Amino acid sequence: MFQTLIASANTGTTSPTRAGSSGSPGVRKGQWSKEEDNLLRKCINQYSPMKWSHVPKLAGLNRCRKSCRLRWVNYLDPSIKRGSFSEDEEDLIIRLHKLLGNRWSLIAGRLPGRTANDIKNYWNSHLSKRKVNVEQRILKPIRPQSVTLPRNWTWLRMKKQGEAEPKMETKVPDGEEHDQWLMMINDSKYDHENYYTLNDQMASNQHADFGFECVYGVGEEETTVDAILQWDGLLSDIKLWSDSEVE
DNA sequence: AACGCAATCAACCGCCTCAAA
DNA sequence: ATTTGAGGCGGTTGATTGCGT
Structure with missing residues (x-):
């Protein structure tokens, strides 16, 4: 054969x-x-x-x-987009790099038709120099991490059953509870939204990687808060950009 | 035209993770 | 529990191209 x-x-x-x-x-x-x-x-x-x-x-x-x-x-690969990067793509790369660092494959995942290698090359030859001028402050990139959650955690159970999807939204913690971060879950089964907290008290018998869609606190509080606010803006931009690509 | 330098980009390397044996 | 192979990633290299002198 x-x-x-x-x-x-x-x-x-x-x-x-x-x-x-x-x-x-x-x-x-x-x-x-x-x-x-x-x-x-x-x-x-x-x-x-x-x-x-x-x-x-x-x-x-x-x-x-x-x-x-x-x-x-x-x-x-015929799906690869040739030609120079548009302003929108440049902007997206800069913002994604600010949040994710040199995680080129993740960045490429948000730029249809662009390869990680192309983006990396483009960054190194064009954008890395400009970055110095663009950035007023150095922000710590958010690196989505694995989270330890209890096995019976409601959303995980629902996710397995295909009844819930994480909504791409994050919230800054209130008051003094710096170690508690909220993740917004769109509960499609019951047609309402819930906030779930992630904290150290949760039992460590279930492992789940939320990848790009989950963001929570890392690093110094100030930079984290700043980055999360930017993250929300970024997600909106990605959605708008994706929608315009479809049209 | 010839040369040198800088920028660009395709390709390779070493390392890591994960799944199967 | 360990080994092995495959896939994938980021960092780096070096050939090519473009530009200024």
Whole structure:
């Protein structure tokens, strides 16, 4: 069933670049030729989805799996958007970077058609210099973290049953209760919204990663509060931007 | 035209996480 | 519990391109 498409691409000479780097001996490195691109494209179209480790053999390429994957996700994938970044995209990158730091894949996830590599390159060559002028104060990036919650926690149970989705909203804690943060949950089953607190008292027998959609306090209070206020603004912008993309 | 420098970007490396054996 | 392989990530490198002199 699995048949090598064409074996002729193996005749290319090994690139002299990056000599001495580790890797399988005899595996081709460096710039991809048009012929190699075509073989990879044809292979993906024909066999996808499949394991990347199978790709070099199936495609008839003398490349390692990582090189094949990288070439596809950063260059050949037809969903990749080419051309310069728009002002809106630039703005979004700056704001996301302020919140997330160098988590390029997360940032790319919010920019349809842009790859993490493209964004990283763009940041390093264009935006990182401008950032100094744009930022009045240094804000600590929020890094969404895993949360420990009790197994019987209402929302988790509902989430498993597909009855609740986290609403992308956060609230700054009131008064002196700095260690308590509220997460707003849209309770679709009962058609109302609840606030749940996350605090140290919760039993540690359930682990859940809320990823991008959950934000809560980290670092100094002042910067955290500031960042969360920005976060809410960012989420609104993302929604507006996403909506405009659909139209 | 020739040269040097800076900017850009494709590609690689090493590391990490996770799941399966 | 440990090992192994695959996928994915951020940091870095080096070839290419553009620009000024």
